[in-house]
Amino acid sequence: MNAILDLQTETELTRLDTLFATQQAHFRANPNSSCEERLKDLEILRSLIVNYKDRLVEAVAEDYGHRSTFDTLISDISGTLHSLEYTRKNLKKWMKPSKRSAGLMLAPSKAYVHYQPIGVVGIIVPWNFPIGLSLSPLLTALATGNTAMLKMSEFTPKTNAVLKTMLAEGFAESKVALIEGEVEVATRFSQLPFNHIIFTGSTAVGKHIMRAASANLTPVTLELGGKSPTIIGPDFDVQQAVERIAFAKSINSGQACVAPDYVLMPAEKVTEFIDAYKAYFNSMFKDGINSKDYTSIVNQRQYQRLKSVLKDASDKGAIIDPVRPVAFDDNRHRMIPHLVTGVTDQMTVMQEELFGPILPIIGYQSVDEAHQYVLDHDRPLALYIISNDKALQERFVTNTLSGGVCINDLLMQVAVDDAPFGGNGPSGIGHYHGPEGFKTLSHAKTVLNRGSINFTKLLHPPYDTWFKKTIIRKIGG
């Protein structure tokens, strides 16, 4: 058995090197594709997604054991198609050279920035949204005239297989190629001298990627995670806050990088929040753990991780409140949301990104206390403010650092196609949505055209004439 696995890995490693060389050769032969060619690629991708939609939905559900069709359609498919459409509409404008001023010193001349494809892009994909997080960077790579190699997660084999067939139907492997494999293949993948790597995954693996990329001076975009806080203001109606938070935390059962990780709220309203959360969750998912609209934890490994986070919190004195009496299904790795109070920073629940249906709730006495808590912790990928108090909104927007902010809702900031998406510090580096994404995967090349009249000769030595001596005296004011 091991010999077979070794052979598969060896075959994939050889394939990896061959594909990389093939893509480099393709790029050398096609270094500057036109807007029409790129739009054609986007159209091919669009129709592939539409044609394969049902097979993709089924495949992710198989990988998860059970995944809500809504979760896949809204988060993986629809988001990608919207981004694609938005990119298609804006591409011509983005590709136009950007005129710049050359300044008086260089007159007469013209300056502009030419946005150029960079080459072969490596895309490393996590398991949680395997369709959206592979195809969204891919569409940016195609829109920028690059070739792309996708390294899929080893935890989504069924989805990988469908995506591989789908992409092969529309693109030659010299332009788009999909790679699978365990950590050995992943490691070699990150060591290839790509012209850019877009990595979506954990902060810990992100560090490996950046280390590997540094050997080749390959630029990286790291889309990582973290503990995204939700601050409920003292002014806000608890029932309404619960409805928004409970829905957001239920998408993919909390297995989303921008899921609300924990809640900071007025201490005196915590009990009301817990009661309302239970009632609202049960009204959304009437069959509880058996609800078909509720997604499973992706696999036993993640399920056991989440259970051990709960055990650690409970052992250290936290109160665990499952939102329904039947809270676990060990065989099918399904878990109902657990609300956790009485937490401390010594518990894993407040140290690691939860990435699942666990929601710690911290009661605060004053907004100052909540603000200080956020400032004392790592910069998150998202920060949610649930309040109509403008001063409170402004305070958190301007005096905290996070990848993005959403006021009076959750997750939806990701859907703003026209704006960048990405973290800061431990939650990520760089962006790939919107015009920022186009710029990330293009080389911004400054072109200075001095034209036919050129006064530079006036600066050549010797500097002994009155005119040149005057110029030298004037340098530096």
Ligand code: NAD
């Ligand atoms: P992960 O970091 O374990 O794996 C991500 C990818 O990296 C997988 O394809 C994996 O095979 C590969 N990989 C693992 N070890 C590697 C190595 N040593 N060298 C090269 N590649 C390696 O992440 P995951 O568990 O698949 O996904 C969950 C994480 O992803 C969470 O932390 C979540 O917050 C984050 N995430 C971030 C975003 C975002 O847009 N910021 C989106 C989704 C998920």
